[in-house]
Amino acid sequence: MIKTAAVVGAGVSGMQAALSLADRGVKVFLIENTSSIGGIMARLDKTMPTLDCSICILSPFMLAVARNPMIEIMTLCDVVGAIKTEHGYNLEVLKRPRYVDLEKCTGCRDCMAKCPGKVIMPFEENFGRIKAIRFDFDQAIPAVPYIDKDACLYFSKGICGNCVKFCQKGAIDFEQQEETLNLEVGGVFLATGSRPYLPFDKTEYGYGRYKNVITAMELERLLSASGPTSGHVIRLNDKKEPKKIAFINCVGSRDLRTNRGYCSKVCCMYGIKEALLVKDHDPEARVTIFYIDIRASGKGYEEFYQRAKNSIRFIRGRPGELLELDNGDLLLRYEDTESQQPMEEVFDMVVLNSALVPSEGSEQLAKMFGIPLNEYGFFDAGGDPASPISTDNDKVFIIGACQGPNDITDCVSQSIGAVAKTYSIYGDVVERESKELPGTDKENPRVGVFVCHCGKNIGKYVNMDEIVEYAKTLPDVVYVEDSLFTCSESGQKSIKEKIQELDLNRVVVAACSPKTHENTFQEALVEAGLNPYMLEMANIRNQCTWVHSDCENESTEKSKDLIRMAVSKARLLDPLFEREVDVRQSCVVIGGGVSGMASAVELSRSGFEVSLIEREDHLGGKSYVTDPKYREIAKHLIDSVTSDENIRLYLSSQIVHVDGFVGNFDLTLDTPNGEVNANAGTFIIATGYDFADPSVDGYVIGGPVIAEEELVRMMDEERLAGKDFTFILCAGVRNKAHPECSRVCCISALRQIKRIQDTVPDANITVLYQDIRAYGYYEDIYRQVSENGARFIRYSPDSLPSIDANSKSVGVYDTTSSRTLKIGFDLCILERGAIPSRGTNELRQLFKASAAPTGFFAEAHLKLAPLDTAIDGVFIAGACQYPKTVEESLSQAISSAGRAGIIMGSGKYKVQPTTASIDEAKCVACGLCEKLCPYKALKMSEDGKHMEVIEVSCKGCGTCAAFCPSNAISMKGFTYQQEKEKIKALLRGVAK
């Protein structure tokens, strides 16, 4: 058994898969062909629909990958060969030279400042010069630049060499050569993603010819504060701010002419996001989006779209062509499908919302690992929804957008599922070694101060001798040293030696940022036998010499202040320890639909005990309303669940009480046999959805007006009569009561329509819709049923169709022909939307979990933690989060089981050392902290006399400590005394 894995591609999917595998004790080689991990998400300005700063939420994630001892990041690497072995694969990896030594480089960027290299990227050149030695983006990891050989004067002309001259670490190495590495791995996880299509062959839009036609990805870089224009949107030809901007949707997707019939799923939403950001940057800008359907079918997407309508103009139509005018403006010709008139309009800038297409190299990888490609060139998972990432090859898995266009949420969710595969490949849990942190004497502080020159980055801008002499005068400081690079091997060696030699028990490092280097120095402390939390850093580089480089006196004074502050806090530092709590190896799954059953089966397969709770007297949830294909899956799952000894089934039962915390929950069940007490290590909530009530929209079910489930029954029982069928979409949703889009009804309707077309050849099918949201490959079904004659009529939410059941007709105002139509039917099928299932609120309160505005369960983070709730150990799966298709639900259910499995697998849950703690004597039990804590990490003691911290749930934000009116809460690592001392030290001698 080889307990190693290769993850190919280090975008958000690859990183998540790597973290999940590492959490299970699998050693991961994370192979990335660019110079940094991060993928497309690292290049985005914001993410939709929350407008989170993309790099802000991704950076901590990237750092977690970089710091994980089980993950080896291999950048500038390509898999070039693969030989299947008995235990997995023998991979041949080609490592391209970076020309900068990863070990030696400190990321100071002196080389970049001195590099005269020219630009090569056609897009960026109009905005600024790109250096030959560079980062692809500011927050790159590894934080070491690379040399672009094509742009480098040394490589092209044998001259320059500035980077060598100015690098104080001697980290530049022009002699680096390509290397071939061999890796033995047990499994291969391909997460190569997709890439934005460059629409050169859509010649009608003039991309590449017209200066002011750019792609959405390029606009994203312009919007980004760390992009080439520092966040200014300007035109390429005259650098003016565009005042009138058009976005064109579906460029290169839903487009058979470019052989891309699929919908790219993300473009509608990123287009709206960018449009809003443009407005945010320049409120006077006028923005128009040209669209076919707005596919706002994720959580919060529809609400985001509706909000955008206030400030963005939406025109339904696909522009036919663009013409460039002399001043760089663009004449856009289109047919307004609502007025059916040919129109012309001039814009300052046109943004093409281009498709996502397969990553380069997909074909070679597919060939290498024997994975079929679908007709669009993406990896084909084979279409078994019950195993969403598996291929025919049992050692190779495909994750994320390499299967087809996908958004961040769904990629992350799917990638966590990689962990479930570790059980089949790697067998039993691999024990991780847990290190005991050394303790440290609290009394008698002996502080050592280590000041770093960072080459010249610090040393050049301050009077170092003065700083060193000053530090020696500070209280309890017994040793001060300055070195060229404190982070280097020799610098760290010196820290360790001095700790031991001089019995230091506090260390202050005055150098760069704790965000990048705290870990490095903490490790040095541990190696020298000191508790890692006895370290305090003074950031005299990023926040001093680099930003005050023309005032040596002030920089020197500020450095002295920062060191004095650090020493003052260091004297009061306490050793902190990681505790572990035992975790029960059992999971309670709530909800016996496909999601809950899939989670239960997956958990059982991984060796955990499962209790499956269903309030109805049967399993299967809403699978009865779907296609026979999905009902087969449900039936199979029911068989598995009922025959599985590891799964205890509680039908007609509900949870009435929950207590405890991750790893140690206690619960009470109300069952037909009375109350049952049980316990659990983790929970998975999979309570699904209910149908919206169509009567709020004036639709009444009865007679020839039926819900989809009745149609399904009719077809199953072969009693479908008549040939005129009218579908009404969005019944009961996208209205005031339920403004959200239910995501699944369009797709479900299209499947039923296809089934009717297959069985009733002369059927007349009419679909009344607002937008057809057939995202991704579902577009193929939409196209098929349209080609087979289904008629689609678009109505406006302001004028809903009116059904007359007696005359079997429906009146509708057709927004395309601007006429009111009367359509006769034999059957009128209502596609009811989805709303939170009944009881969701009560269940939420039992767990103290939060809700989204729509009433569905809220996840911890929509993009990066879609399966977690804010409560540790409680996960969500399927449509209780927001409506999902069966495929999506199954994929998430398997992943949630994986998440729960990671916690239970090792039997221990690590409590982070920096938590809040309560001084019981001071606490007056007011309960304010309990209300404030978003993680429910505080509770009243049993005797009601004081509050208690549930350390395992605490994330260490310190909000409770800041608010405690009786100062009874101490935030470890940032205590009141420590911080007050720091403020005092900062302002010493000021108040006279």
Added chain:
Amino acid sequence: MSFEPRIVAFLCNWCSYGAADMAGTSRIQYPPNVRVIRFMCSGRIDPNFVLEAFLRGADGVMMTGCHIGDCHYIDGNYKTANRYEFLKHYLDILGIGADRLQLEWCSAAEGLKFAQSVTAFTERIRALGPNPLKEGGK
């Protein structure tokens, strides 16, 4: 000697401290009057810390955090925003003046914004003159 304001800035680890670091990597210059104290979350900024700084002679205090909606700890910055409002009120009552306290949201990609806010705030405090508590002597 001209008046050089002493400014204390409380930064959150995830966003605004990242912005300050980025101002550094981008070598964006700003006045050297500010001293940074890092917390994990802006929610940790105890009102007493702000008052302590003023009582000890700080001329201005900045509270910074992630943009609303971006908080690493879900909603710590909402609480910071509320606290900022009442602190301003108290600073007026105490005669220190609400103008001497500034709340700023900076994402980890907004090095420039961080530098600009520090610059603008430093200039504002320079114009306001020294912390009035200092003049009375303590």
